[in-house]
Amino acid sequence: MRMTRLNRRRFGFSLMELLIVVAILMIIGAVAVPRINTALVNAKEMAAMREINNLNQAETQYMSQYGRFATSLTELGPPTSGQPTPSGADLISGEMAKGVKNGYQFVLQGTQTGFTVNANPVSYPTTGRRGFFSDQTGVIRENWGAEPATASSGELGATASGGAAGQKK
Numbered sequence: 530m531r532m533t534r535l536n537r538r539r540f541g542f543s544l545m546e547l548l549i550v551v552a553i554l555m556i557i558g559a560v561a562v563p564r565i566n567t568a569l570v571n572a573k574e575m576a577a578m579r580e581i582n583n584l585n586q587a588e589t590q591y592m593s594q595y596g597r598f599a600t601s602l603t604e605l606g607p608p609t610s611g612q613p614t615p616s617g618a619d620l621i622s623g624e625m626a627k628g629v630k631n632g633y634q635f636v637l638q639g640t641q642t643g644f645t646v647n648a649n650p651v652s653y654p655t656t657g658r659r660g661f662f663s664d665q666t667g668v669i670r671e672n673w674g675a676e677p678a679t680a681s682s683g684e685l686g687a688t689a690s691g692g693a694a695g696q697k698k
Contacts, residue, residue, distance in 0.1 A: 562622060574657050577648045578613065579682025579687065581663045584646050587620035587655050588665070591611040598665070600639035602626045661685070 549557070591599045595615045599605045606626025610618030627634050629651065635649045643665040651658030653675040662670040662678035669685040672678035 570654070570656070572660060573632040573650075574659065577633040577635075577657065578669060580625065580630060580633070580635065581648055581661055581669055583621065583625075584635070585663055585665075585667050587618075587641070588644050590620055591618050597641055598639040598644040599637065600644075600680075602628055602635065602637045604639075605637070622631055645680075647677050650675075680692055 562664050584602075587605045588598055591597075591605060595618070599618065602621070603626050604616055605618055605621045607615055607619050607623050611646050613619040622659065624630055625635070633648045633650050633653050633656065636649075646661075646663045648661040650660065659673045660676065660678040662672070662680065662682055663681065670678050671680040671685050672682045
């Protein structure tokens with residue numbers, strides 16, 4: 530009878546051992562999930578900054594081709610049919626022309642003398658903790674918080690220790 534009990538013990542885990550393993554996994558998960566979420570938000574913010582740079586370049590190309598700045602994202606986007614025209618210059622993707630990409634809402638406004646681009650999180654702070662702004666100067670400005678960045682917001686990277694609210698980058 531003693532041998533049978535020992536053999537049974539070798540072939541499986543006790544309930545207590547399984548509970549300890551589950552508890553350890555839950556603790557690791559509780560520590561890892563917030564860090565993963567922060568990394569995802571950082572990635573979305575970096576993607577938004579890259580898209581603003583792409584929009585600045587597209588506006589420069591549009592100006593050189595058509596003699597004015599585009600007044601909307603659809604003008605920079607793919608044409609509805611045929612060759613590129615001022616109403617669809619094919620300088621950005623169709624997804625970007627719709628205005629929402631990687632958790633950010635993009636808004637482009639243009640005039641004869643310049644343009645502005647805003648990128649704001651679709652769901653603050655889930656998809657982003659800061660908004661971005663740029664214009665024909667090519668300088669990207671940021672605002673830590675739910676409010677959109679403006680021409681008077683701080684330049685990207687100007688405050689190396691944190692944003693306006695003292696948040697760590």
